[in-house]
Amino acid sequence: MNIGIIGGGASGMMLASLIKTKDKVTLIDANAKLGKKLLLTGNGKCNFTADDFTDLHNIYNNDFARAIYKKYDRDSFLSFMKSIGIEPKLEWHKGRGYYYPNSNKSTSVYYALLDKIKANGVNIVYNAKVINIESDNNKKTSDNDKNATNYIVETETDRYVFDKIVIATGGMSYKNTGSDGSVYKILEMLKHRVVKPLPGLVGFAHNDHDLKGLKGVRVDAKVIATIYDKDSKILKEYIETGEVQFNENYVSGIPMMDMSRYINRYIDDGYKVELRLNLYDREDIYDYLVKRRENLYYKKAQDFLCGLLPDELANVIIKRTQNEMHNDTSNRRGELCEPEVENLTNGFLKSLVKYITNFKIGNISLGNFDNAQVTLGGVDINAVNVDTLESKIYKGMYFTGEVLDIDGRCGGYNLQLAYSTAVLVSHSLM
Ligand SMILES: Cc1cc2nc3c(=O)[nH]c(=O)nc-3n(C[C@H](O)[C@H](O)[C@H](O)COP(=O)(O)OP(=O)(O)OC[C@H]3O[C@@H](n4cnc5c(N)ncnc54)[C@H](O)[C@@H]3O)c2cc1C
Structure with a gap:
């Protein structure tokens, strides 16, 4: 034969x-x-x-x-x-x-x-x-x-x-x-x-301007992907954990690669897919931030998360929180003009919790075959x-x-x- x-x-x-x-x-x-x-x-x-x-x-x-x-x-x-x-x-x-x-x-x-x-x-x-x-x-x-x-x-x-x-x-x-x-x-x-x-087994391209400066940043995170149906109801949610790696227009690392196997078909089919990171996964995170504010009262607000997260990422989170506080007129009581940690309000810390545990990577699209492992x-x-x-x-x-x-x-x-x-x-x- x-x-x-x-x-x-x-x-x-x-x-x-x-x-x-x-x-x-x-x-x-x-x-x-x-x-x-x-x-x-x-x-x-x-x-x-x-x-x-x-x-x-x-x-x-x-x-x-x-x-x-x-x-x-x-x-x-x-x-x-x-x-x-x-x-x-x-x-x-x-x-x-x-x-x-x-x-x-x-x-x-x-x-x-x-x-x-x-x-x-x-x-x-x-x-x-x-x-x-x-x-x-x-x-x-x-x-x-x-x-x-x-x-x-x-x-x-x-x-x-x-x-x-x-x-x-x-x-x-x-x-x-x-x-x-x-x-x-x-x-x-x-x-x-x-x-x-x-x-x-490939990362995701993104078009998120906030993240452009994060090239080279690596962080351990829980990666959460949510798929929405045509009526904006949650259809599925997937979770992976591990080291996420940022590039200029790209997020990668093993959890992203593993995630791509679950969600790329949905992205290709035109479903709305939201990709978020939980960057510090602990239930008592708000209490933790309150304690951190007490300890670090003497620091600039901008540096509040330094040492907890990579500096470039911490900057993006503080910026996103500040923008939200600034846009919320009921909260315009000086978060931006009072740059000391001791002046950060409880409202600011609550908002910070959201951006740390639900850090969105905006406008993701499929990675390409040249970088895909399968x-x-x-x-x-x-x-x-x-x-x-x-x-x-x-x-x-x-x-x-x-x-x-x-x-x-x-x-x-x-x-x-x-x-x-x-x-x-x-x-x-x-
Ligand atoms: C960078 C990278 C790292 C990886 N690391 C791992 C890892 O550590 N562990 C793991 O489990 N998997 C890993 N993978 C995945 C793994 O390598 C593949 O799943 C595996 O090689 C698939 O084996 P295969 O024989 O089916 O295909 P391939 O290994 O792709 O072989 C296909 C062969 O067919 C030949 N061929 C194709 N078309 C034609 C044609 N028309 N005529 C003649 N010949 C043709 C090609 O030349 C090639 O030699 C990795 C993949 C990549 C790209």
């Missing part, structure tokens, strides 16, 4: 490293090098799986992903890694466990897989972008020939015939790693529905058999990795999905 794997990223490499059949296996990739994205993962350290898979941490299309994960879980993956020479290590950060290779290098994982692929005798074809897929008899598979078992795969320069093919072409983020989404169009021609791809959307899982990952439309066509409409949060979940799907397909091919 002649098997073609299209795409030599994390999942295509994993699959090619596992196939032990006597079949002829060809791995085709658009790049001069396999695994370009894999090499970037975890800031070059490759965070390849996670400690906590309870509820799979809200992986999109969770039931589908859970069924796959159950068949090949973290421990099976770690055993495989050990068998190819990679010793895993677990690192903890803010209560979450992240697995990396002990070498701290994604290159180790890359070479461990590549050596195994070569040992398996897989024929690797580099610099070969697939531009078309057809079934045998020169008949387009889009004619819905369910019995088609041969595939003709065309690259810009060559033509290959396979009995079975695996689509492992990833999503469309970080295009320079090769995953440019070009295969979606081919799959749509083959009548495979592709759920609209959107950038995921793609939301992809091949509709309803047309894919969850037990084999074979297409329900075409016999002998399989899918692995991010090309499928599944995605997970930051922390090793996406690579685990890429590997679990690859293993499942390797079983289907044997």
Whole structure:
């Protein structure tokens, strides 16, 4: 049997490293090098799986992903890694466990897989972008020939015939790693529905003038996103916590990236989405500020929050509070002209509580694919058999990795999905 794997990223490499059949296996990739994205993962350290898979941490299309994960879980993956020479290590950060290779290098994982692929005798074809897929008899598979078992795969320069093919072409983020989404169009021609791809695990662009000066500021916060329906009623609310990073027109950091997976579809659908930060999450914050006023009575009002929050952010909060007090005529009793902390009124402190715990990031929009770590959307899982990952439309066509409409949060979940799907397909091919 002649098997073609299209795409030599994390999942295509994993699959090619596992196939032990006597079949002829060809791995085709658009790049001069396999695994370009894999090499970037975890800031070059490759965070390849996670400690906590309870509820799979809200992986999109969770039931589908859970069924796959159950068949090949973290421990099976770690055993495989050990068998190819990679010793895993677990690192903890803010209560979450992240697995990396002990070498701290994604290159180790890359070479461990590549050596195994070569040992398996897989024929690797580099610099070969697939531009078309057809079934045998020169008949387009889009004619819905369910019995088609041969595939003709065309690259810009060559033509290959396979009995079975695996689509492992990833999503469309970080295009320079090769995953440019070009295969979606081919799959749509083959009548495979592709759920609209959107950038995921990405920050948000914003158009909030107050925040322009915050470039480089990092702060621990609770991030709250509220989605409103057409009647301005709250439809959904999502919460993430962690370090938020500000750029000139952009907010990022892990909680924002994780949040993007929940809310980007709503933003794209035109829902009103409000993004807020709770910058000091304690119930008695008002009492705390009263005490702080007592302690810091001698300071300038402008500096009241310095030491509690980064200076630039503290300035924005004081400014927003002052503006509100100034606009509220009933409160115009000198907050702006009395610049000492001891003169800050209880009304001012109440207003300050609001701006600290409900700090709005105005006019957000989708981040872009060039910065996104994953793609939301992809091949509709309803047309894919969850037990084999074979297409329900075409016999002998399989899918692995991010090309499928599944995605997970930051922390090793996406690579685990890429590997679990690859293993499942390797079983289907044997
Ligand atoms: C900067 C960054 C950091 C990340 N860090 C982590 C992390 O630490 N942990 C984690 O779990 N996940 C991480 N991810 C996500 C993870 O890398 C991906 O989910 C994973 O690589 C997906 O694997 P894949 O094989 O499905 O796709 P990819 O790795 O994208 O591979 C797809 C391959 O298909 C090839 N291809 C595409 N189209 C064609 C075509 N038409 N013809 C031929 N070949 C084609 C491409 O060249 C590419 O080699 C990160 C992503 C990025 C961008």
